[in-house]
Amino acid sequence: MSDMITLALSKGRIFEETLPLLAAAGIEVLEDPEKSRKLILPTNRADVQVVLVRATDVPTYVEHGGADLGVAGKDVLIEHGGEGLYQPLDLKIARCRMSVAVREGFDYEAAVRQGSRIRVATKYTTIARQHFADKGVHVDLIKLYGSMELAPLTGLADAIVDLVSTGKTLKANQLVEVEPFMEISSRLVVNQAALKLKRDRLRPLIDAFAAAIPKD
Numbered sequence: 001m002s003d004m005i006t007l008a009l010s011k012g013r014i015f016e017e018t019l020p021l022l023a024a025a026g027i028e029v030l031e032d033p034e035k036s037r038k039l040i041l042p043t044n045r046a047d048v049q050v051v052l053v054r055a056t057d058v059p060t061y062v063e064h065g066g067a068d069l070g071v072a073g074k075d076v077l078i079e080h081g082g083e084g085l086y087q088p089l090d091l092k093i094a095r096c097r098m099s100v101a102v103r104e105g106f107d108y109e110a111a112v113r114q115g116s117r118i119r120v121a122t123k124y125t126t127i128a129r130q131h132f133a134d135k136g137v138h139v140d141l142i143k144l145y146g147s148m149e150l151a152p153l154t155g156l157a158d159a160i161v162d163l164v165s166t167g168k169t170l171k172a173n174q175l176v177e178v179e180p181f182m183e184i185s186s187r188l189v190v191n192q193a194a195l196k197l198k199r200d201r202l203r204p205l206i207d208a209f210a211a212a213i214p215k216d
């Protein structure tokens, strides 16, 4: 195992919202991922680097040691399964909620009451399956990889399960949020072997992150 500490982040909100936590640990990323095409970004510390990966790939990188630590949404961690990952901190960043949404005019409550089979399109099949099982509602799940808002509009599905923060995207597509059911935020994940072998350098980082977590 190399002497480098590698942190896996996804571009966009997770990268942006992790920067203040890194700053609190004395770490400054030296390149802007929106301007650079590099996937490995140096920091002001010679022994710390950031790798940019897809949000859904962060747990995989950390599990298999491609990165020592990473930041991933609760949604991504549940879908991945979280095997082999130490999850010491809820960083309280990239907050949103997992919700059921339907086309304006679709009576979700009635469909549930009547015990109809509901067709649900989602990228989050594990979370959705568990949610409807808990409610005792029969659903046909349709796996999508993006643009879930389109599914009810085209007749592909009756409902979607998706992340919502402001609700603007739903509204712009004539969808209504009918059932928010899980609060989502991002967590720090750490490779278990790295935690043992690089403990002297990882522990202070984890402690600095913990001290810098935004208060509600």
Ligand code: ATP
Pocket (backbone or CB within 6 Å): 010, 011, 012, 013, 014, 055, 056, 072, 073, 074, 075, 076, 094, 095, 096, 146, 163, 164, 165, 166, 184, 185, 186
């Ligand atoms: P991509 O958008 O590239 O397909 P993605 O949707 O997985 O990938 P992001 O949109 O950067 O990646 O989301 C990363 C994480 O941020 C998600 O896993 C989730 O935990 C959180 N997130 C997603 N959407 C929102 C939102 N609207 N507001 C706040 N946090 C969000």
Ligand code: MG
Pocket (backbone or CB within 6 Å): none
């Ligand atoms: Mg996204």
